[in-house]
Amino acid sequence: AQRVTQPEKLLSVFKGAPVELKCNYSYSGSPELFWYVQYSRQRLQLLLRHISRESIKGFTADLNKGETSFHLKKPFAQEEDSAMYYCALMGSRGSTLGRLYFGRGTQLTVWP
Amino acid sequence: DAGITQSPRYKITETGRQVTLMCHQTWSHSYMFWYRQDLGHGLRLIYYSAAADITDKGEVPDGYVVSRSKTENFPLTLESATRSQTSVYFCASSEGRPTQGNIQYFGAGTRLSVL
Secondary structure (H helix, E strand, O other): OOEEEOOOOEEEEEOOOOEEEOOEEEOOOOOEEEEEEEOOOOOOEEEEEOOOOOOEOOEEEOOEOOOOEOOEEEOOOOHHHOEEEEEEEEEOOHHHEOOEEEOOOEEEEEEO | OOOEEEEOOEEEEOOOOOEEEEEEEOOOOOEEEEEEEEOOOEEEEEEEEEEOOEEEEOOOOOOEEEOOOOOOEOOEEEOOOOHHHOEEEEEEEEOOOHHHOOOOEEOOOEEEEEO
């Protein structure tokens, strides 16, 4: 069955420190992976997706099929990065086709 | 992002009452979705719709009803609200089938409390 695991509910770092938000997935097909972010009092928005191979707001994420991971990284965290981050998987076949499955989220706090 | 709006933003109701949450998008997106967001569960799909008059169940459909008579509207109804339905509800839409590279855009959410 498809599953997205974000092991850390809370993550705190100081400004300027590197940050890594972990995401592991379970899916028997070839999923598409996403990171969504929700800033305080704002709507959920797409941060990045693995097929784009982009760096958004300094964040990158690499899909590691061997480890079934899609960790989100930023070398130097900023206070404005404080938000809730969700890793999501999109199914690619059968009843999961086109559906997003979210992890439980990681609340990132960047201290000044 | 302003193209998808949810109303009301906040709602308090009592157990057993019927509640309808509205979702409206101005992009003429084909696909629309309803999620609920709960601490410890992240976002879970309730229902989705691929087009007008086409709806399908998600992970947690029990206790909810949807309709899609017009492309731009996708209301979610709690027929008899229960305390377990206290949650934040998000509506989303995408232009086409998500697997074809179409991104889902989310509304601002409706915070529902069932007393």
